[in-house]
Structure formats: structure tokens, C-alpha cells
Amino acid sequence: MRRRPIPEATVGRLPIYLRALLDLAESRGETNVSSDELARLAGVNAAKVRKDLSYLGSYGTRGVGYDVEYLLYQITRELGLTQDWPAAIVGIGNLGRALASYKGFSERGFRITAIFDVDESVIGEEVGGMIVRHLDELKEVVAEMGTSIGIIATPPLAAQEVADKLVDAGVKSILNFAPAVVNVPPDVTVRKVDLSIELQILSFYQQRTQAIATAREANRRLRNQHGAG
Amino acid sequence: MRRRPIPEATVGRLPIYLRALLDLAESRGETNVSSDELARLAGVNAAKVRKDLSYLGSYGTRGVGYDVEYLLYQITRELGLTQDWPAAIVGIGNLGRALASYKGFSERGFRITAIFDVDESVIGEEVGGMIVRHLDELKEVVAEMGTSIGIIATPPLAAQEVADKLVDAGVKSILNFAPAVVNVPPDVTVRKVDLSIELQILSFYQQRTQAIATAREANRRLRNQHGAG
DNA sequence: TAACGCTTGTGAGCGTAATCACAAACCGAA
DNA sequence: TTCGGTTTGTGATTACGCTCACAAGCGTTA
Known part of the structure; x- marks a missing residue:
């Protein structure tokens, strides 16, 4: 089965399995896990887990399950997390600040190595242990630090321009938090949050279920009335 | 075509169309838009736009396009944005604070009406114009304010417990920012960020494209060597 | 009124993802 | 070595979403 490309949907779930496996390894010291248990931890069904993992290769043992450590390593490797991908944040407003100090990133091995803004009153300030630099320095800093991921946390109007600058600086992966559609060349990956x-x-x-509840209620009343009349 | 249920994928794109239409209405004062132009603004293709909009009903005019204002209204109504859905944030760390003051929410008509934590050193503090309350007050406050959306911004270990409390308080829609899987009854919707x-x-x-580039490079060198030999 | 250009609405076809269900394979016990 | 219980790996099926392509319908012009 190996060397069929891994489906997008599967790629999206591998990080979830990864986290579940880390929990298992750390807290319980489990050495083995079945697709059933992993499924429960990941909030999906067991068949999906098995099919997803089968894209990575046959790493399970029938009648036994999967070796936690081995599977951890394989998923880590497949996701490219054995090397580190320095990231830069552009836009140091509320959200940018929160992201700059977000512990979830470093826990998964992502290092924010530079932060940028254009507002002179913010530049030079220290946020999350880094000094805010001017966006004009982006290209230079990206080259120097080997930045591979750009995180856009600007207002929507600035997003496209920042994306263009990231692309120009050679960044191939962008995570966009700005509520705006950004266009990039086909060799650049953008994910939007x-x-x-x-x-x-x-x-x-919510509205739909509420509408259904209201309709039911109306129906019920109508029936009662009809029955009574 | 009406009254087929709207596909999930379409629901996920309606907010994008909504934003594009708002931009059109505000900035250009356009009264009409074609599926082609809307597609360009939303970063999708025109056929998809037409099919998506057709689930709402036949609101376009052949040969002409869609009336911006009318379409705006229909999407707003379909998404349930004509009424407001008070939201509460639980977990006032870095991310919770950023969310509490995030302008994107209010711009789309979502009001954060209460914020909660369990850390005594945070309770009573003012964040985004609101006072942080203790999580124990959740149920009471939800009832009082008619809170319909719960936002979880806690560390992962607390997420399930907070979800349970939100469910117990009657909240039917949860947005979960904690890196953890939370389980809820089937009548509650959870979205995860x-x-x-x-x-x-x-x-x-990124790793995949880099691996491909490396393989190409190796191949090229090999061929050159071969050609030379 | 008729003819023409334009844009929508949608059936048909295709590809991807989810689920089912079972043979294959493993472990341990006898 | 054989048997029984267990769990994986995967072909087959079904559901879902995307794209194509074109008839239907609108407005405009003559």
C-alpha cells in the first residue's frame, strides 16, 4: 500500500494521532495501543485509524496492535517534524502577541524566531522574548534565519501585501489568521484559520436546530389543537 | 432545488461569500455581481459559487448576476446572523485575552458577553471591557445572559471538564481552541481550531516538496554523471 | 417581435473520503 | 503443532463534493 500518496484528510488527522500517542507514552507509559483505543482517544472510528495508518506502511501487528514508540516515530517523521521549521509572525496586535507566546507551538517543536510589524510604536518592543522588527527587514531576516513558515496576523487589508512579501522572501508555507483571501503562487501552501x-x-x-425545535413545537401545538377540536 | 439540506462544505464557504459581498457593497457600492467575480474574490471557482448559492434558492438573474444586497440578506439569514448569539470565553490566558478583544468577532455581529477562569489571580480583572468571573458562576451567567456559544481557551487538560460544564449549562455550540479532543452529546456542535x-x-x-526537490536534484546529478561517464 | 449575447441553475460524470466487513496474521495456551 | 481469541490491513461499497458543460432564461437592440 505504501507510496500511494497520503490523502489530505489523513494528513489532517495524523497530528491528532500524534498527540494521543504522546499522551499514552507520557502518562501511562503504554507500549502498545489498538486501533480501537487510539480511535477513542482521537475521537474518530477505528477503521479510519487503521486505514490512515496503513498509508504510512504496515506498522501494526495483527492480534496485538501498534507499538506506541515506533508509531510515534513514524508519524513524526512523516509529518516532517524531525527537522525544525523556524516560523515568523507578521502583525503584532492582540492575536500576534498571543501567538508569539503560545506554548502549544513550542511543545510541538515549532520555534517562532522572528516577529514583525509596521507600526513604529510597536517596533523594538519585546514580545514573547523577541524584539519586534520592521516588516522591511523581513527578507533579510528570513534569509538569515532560514525561516520556512510565515504566520500572518495582520488586519485583513494588509494580508495580501504581507503574503506577497513572504513569498518574495522565499517562504513556502503560510498560516493566515487574517480574515481575507490571499493569493499565492502554486508552489506555496497557505492554510487559513x-x-x-x-x-x-x-x-x-445552532439556528437550524433551533428552527427545527420551533417547528416541532408548532406542529405539536397544532396537532393538540386539532385533536381537541 | 430548495429544501435539500445545505452541504457542510457549502456552509463553510457561505461566510467567505458573505465577506466578499460586504466588501463589494461597502467599498464599491456595486449593486450586482456575477458568479465569476464572486468566485475570484472568494478564491474558488465560479461553478462552485453557483452551486453553493443555488442551495439557498434561485436568487440570481440569468444574463445579469446576483443582486448584492439581496444576496447579502439571504446569506445572513441562512447563517442565522440576523439574531445575535451571545458568546462566553472560558480560559483567560494569552489566547483567551486576544479572543476577548478580537475585533473580527464584533464586526461579524458576535458579542462576547462573559469571560471565565479558575485562577484567583485573574478573577476580577478587566479584559476587553469585561470582568473575569469564576467558572463556578458559569451556569448562572449563561442562564441569565442567554449565552449560546462557548469558547474554550484553556490548557488541554481542562478542556473536557469545561466542555462538560458548558453542556450542563445548556450551551449547544462550542468552539474549542484547546489542543484536546472533547466529547459532547450529539445535540451539541463542537468545532475545533x-x-x-x-x-x-x-x-x-513543506517537507514533501523539499524531499521532491532533493530527489530531483539527486536525479539530475546522477544523470549528468551518467551522461559524462 | 425576433435575434443575440450573457449568466445562471443543474444534471451527469468523476474523484476523494468514509464505512463496512472479512481474510490474513499473530500470540498464547494446551 | 494446533486451536482459539484478537486485531490488523484492505478490497468493496457507499456517500459526498467538485467540476464540467449546456440548456434555460434574461435583457438589449434592432
Whole structure:
């Protein structure tokens, strides 16, 4: 099965398995795990776990399960987490500051190595142990530090311009928190995290269930009335 | 076509169209837009735009396009954004603070109406114009304010417990920023935003393209050597 | 009114992802 | 070595989403 390309959907779940496995290894010291248990920890079903892992190769043992350490290593390697990918944040507002000190990044081996803004009142300030630099220095700093990931945390209007500068500086992976669509060349990967879109999606489902409940209620009343009349 | 349920994938794009339409209405004062232009603004293709919009009903005019204001209204209504959904944030660390003052929420009509933590040194503090309350007050405050959305911004270990409390308080929509899987009853919707997972996915693709580049390079050298030999 | 250019709405086809279900393989016990 | 219990790996099936391509319908012009 190996060397079929790993499906996107699977790539999205590997980090979840990774975290579950780390928990298992650290807290319980488990050496083995079944697809059933891993599925429970990851909040998916067991068949999906097995199929996902099968894309990496046959790393399980029938009748036994998967060796936690070995699987950890394989997923880590497949995700490219054996090397480190220095990241830079552009836009040091509320969100940028929070990201600069976000512990979840360093825990997964991502180092924020530089932070940028254009606001003179922010430049030179220390945030998360780093000094805020002017965006004009981006290209130079990226080259110097081998930055491979750019994180956009600017207002929406600045996002495209910042993306262009990141691309120009040679960055091939961008995580965009600005609520705006950014266009990049095909060899650059952009992922978008849009906080208010998430709320809007929640709103949709909430409204729908509420509408259903209201309709049921109306129906019930109508039936009762009819039965009574 | 109406009254087929709207596919999840479409729901996820409606907020993007919404934003594009708002931009059109505000900045250009355009009254009409074609699926082609909307597609360009949203970063998708025109057929997808048309199919997505067709789930809402036939709101376009052949040969002309869509009326911006009318479409805006329909999407807003479909997403349930005509009413407001008070939200509460639990966990006032770096991320919680940033979210509490995040302008993107209010711009899309979401109001954060209460913020919670368990750390006594944080309780009582003012963040984003609100006073941090103790998590124990959650149920009471949710009832009082009609809170419908819960935002979890705690460390991973606390996430499940907070989710349980939100569910117990009657919240049906949860946005989870903690890097942990949370389980909820089937009538509750959870959406997850996991920042380090996004970076790990970027890492995967970055590593892959880098591996390809390296392999090409090796191949090239090999061929050259062969040609020379 | 008729003809033409433009844009929507959607059926059909295709590719990807999820799920099912079971043979293959392993371990331990007898 | 054989048997029984267990769990993986994967072909087959189903569901879902995307894209294509074109008929249907609108507005405009003559």
C-alpha cells in the first residue's frame, strides 16, 4: 500500500494521532495501543485509524496492535517534524502577541524566531522574548534565519501585501489568521484559520436546530389543537 | 432545488461569500455581481459559487448576476446572523485575552458577553471591557445572559471538564481552541481550531516538496554523471 | 417581435473520503 | 503443532463534493 500518496484528510488527522500517542507514552507509559483505543482517544472510528495508518506502511501487528514508540516515530517523521521549521509572525496586535507566546507551538517543536510589524510604536518592543522588527527587514531576516513558515496576523487589508512579501522572501508555507483571501503562487501552501468563520458556522447549525425545535413545537401545538377540536 | 439540506462544505464557504459581498457593497457600492467575480474574490471557482448559492434558492438573474444586497440578506439569514448569539470565553490566558478583544468577532455581529477562569489571580480583572468571573458562576451567567456559544481557551487538560460544564449549562455550540479532543452529546456542535495542528500540516507539505526537490536534484546529478561517464 | 449575447441553475460524470466487513496474521495456551 | 481469541490491513461499497458543460432564461437592440 505504501507510496500511494497520503490523502489530505489523513494528513489532517495524523497530528491528532500524534498527540494521543504522546499522551499514552507520557502518562501511562503504554507500549502498545489498538486501533480501537487510539480511535477513542482521537475521537474518530477505528477503521479510519487503521486505514490512515496503513498509508504510512504496515506498522501494526495483527492480534496485538501498534507499538506506541515506533508509531510515534513514524508519524513524526512523516509529518516532517524531525527537522525544525523556524516560523515568523507578521502583525503584532492582540492575536500576534498571543501567538508569539503560545506554548502549544513550542511543545510541538515549532520555534517562532522572528516577529514583525509596521507600526513604529510597536517596533523594538519585546514580545514573547523577541524584539519586534520592521516588516522591511523581513527578507533579510528570513534569509538569515532560514525561516520556512510565515504566520500572518495582520488586519485583513494588509494580508495580501504581507503574503506577497513572504513569498518574495522565499517562504513556502503560510498560516493566515487574517480574515481575507490571499493569493499565492502554486508552489506555496497557505492554510487559513478564520475565527469568525468558525462562529458563523456554529451559528448556522445552532439556528437550524433551533428552527427545527420551533417547528416541532408548532406542529405539536397544532396537532393538540386539532385533536381537541 | 430548495429544501435539500445545505452541504457542510457549502456552509463553510457561505461566510467567505458573505465577506466578499460586504466588501463589494461597502467599498464599491456595486449593486450586482456575477458568479465569476464572486468566485475570484472568494478564491474558488465560479461553478462552485453557483452551486453553493443555488442551495439557498434561485436568487440570481440569468444574463445579469446576483443582486448584492439581496444576496447579502439571504446569506445572513441562512447563517442565522440576523439574531445575535451571545458568546462566553472560558480560559483567560494569552489566547483567551486576544479572543476577548478580537475585533473580527464584533464586526461579524458576535458579542462576547462573559469571560471565565479558575485562577484567583485573574478573577476580577478587566479584559476587553469585561470582568473575569469564576467558572463556578458559569451556569448562572449563561442562564441569565442567554449565552449560546462557548469558547474554550484553556490548557488541554481542562478542556473536557469545561466542555462538560458548558453542556450542563445548556450551551449547544462550542468552539474549542484547546489542543484536546472533547466529547459532547450529539445535540451539541463542537468545532475545533488547533493552531499547532495547522503548523504540522504545513510541515508535512513543506517537507514533501523539499524531499521532491532533493530527489530531483539527486536525479539530475546522477544523470549528468551518467551522461559524462 | 425576433435575434443575440450573457449568466445562471443543474444534471451527469468523476474523484476523494468514509464505512463496512472479512481474510490474513499473530500470540498464547494446551 | 494446533486451536482459539484478537486485531490488523484492505478490497468493496457507499456517500459526498467538485467540476464540467449546456440548456434555460434574461435583457438589449434592432
